[in-house]
Amino acid sequence: MEVIKMNIIIVKDSSEGGKKASKLFYDACANGAKVFGLATGSTPVTTYQHLVKSKIDFSKCISINLDEYVGLKPTDEQSYRYYMEKNLFEFKPFKRSYLPQGDAANAEEEVKRYDKVIADNPIDLQLLGIGRNGHIGFNEPGSSFDLTTHKVALTPSTIAANARFFEDEEDVPKYAYSMGIGSIMKSKSIILEAFGDNKADAVAKMIEGPVTEECPASVLQKHSNVTVIVDEAAAANLKK
Numbered sequence: 001m002e003v004i005k006m007n008i009i010i011v012k013d014s015s016e017g018g019k020k021a022s023k024l025f026y027d028a029c030a031n032g033a034k035v036f037g038l039a040t041g042s043t044p045v046t047t048y049q050h051l052v053k054s055k056i057d058f059s060k061c062i063s064i065n066l067d068e069y070v071g072l073k074p075t076d077e078q079s080y081r082y083y084m085e086k087n088l089f090e091f092k093p094f095k096r097s098y099l100p101q102g103d104a105a106n107a108e109e110e111v112k113r114y115d116k117v118i119a120d121n122p123i124d125l126q127l128l129g130i131g132r133n134g135h136i137g138f139n140e141p142g143s144s145f146d147l148t149t150h151k152v153a154l155t156p157s158t159i160a161a162n163a164r165f166f167e168d169e170e171d172v173p174k175y176a177y178s179m180g181i182g183s184i185m186k187s188k189s190i191i192l193e194a195f196g197d198n199k200a201d202a203v204a205k206m207i208e209g210p211v212t213e214e215c216p217a218s219v220l221q222k223h224s225n226v227t228v229i230v231d232e233a234a235a236a237n238l239k240k
């Protein structure tokens with residue numbers, strides 16, 4: 001385990017990474033954490049698998065997800081709500097689980113509603129993945145570090161990267177609701193996971209590059225309690 005400014009844990013593979021992250025969830029719970037910020041994508045799958053197998057009890061806890069595609073209903077198989085139900089909530093229910101509502105009639109009202117959810121339930125532990133271009137949540141390069149929840153136009157690279165979950169690239173929604181970086185940075189502690197060589201560039205920029213809106217994850221250098229869990233492939237471009 002090497003400490004730069006963030007706490008960096010290098011693991012063999014995503015399974016070991018998920019095990020470490022689930023242990024950190026477990027410890028947080030034991031220390032009284034009640035509000036968990038959750039992420040989707042392929043990266044946190046192993047964390048959820050380990051949590052499902054664990055004795056952890058979220059029934060008095062609250063979860064708040066980072067983001068959701070605009071236009072998808074909670075029952076759509078590609079929606080993040082559906083992903084969360086299938087990967088975690090069906091096995092480990094929370095007292096209340098919040099996600100932005102993809103099919104909300106009014107986007108402005110929806111982002112306000114979500115900001116209130118976050119303000120009313122300060123996040124104790126936030127889980128993050130990272131996009132190949134350094135995005136966190138759906139905060140794409142260039143997003144202001146001050147943003148709270150907002151509707152975002154996805155970049156072509158994010159649409160291409162997420163096309164694997166859809167039948168056709170055309171079907172990938174072009175917009176999403178995302179918790180903003182300003183809100184993510186208010187979480188008391190953060191775990192960011194990255195596995196695989198296609199994340200190596202983003203991981204190096206996040207940890208060793210300048211803090212810049214061009215690499216949204218680089219803002220985490222300014223947070224006092226971040227643990228980065230990476231496999232060897234994702235850590236390959238780190239100098240130290």
Ligand SMILES: N[C@@H]1[C@@H](O)[C@H](O)[C@@H](COP(=O)(O)O)O[C@@H]1O
Pocket residue numbers: 039040041042043044066067128129130131132136137138158162
């Ligand atoms: N909005 C999500 C992010 O929350 C996720 O961290 C990232 C990486 O996804 P994956 O874990 O599938 O590589 O991409 C998506 O666009």
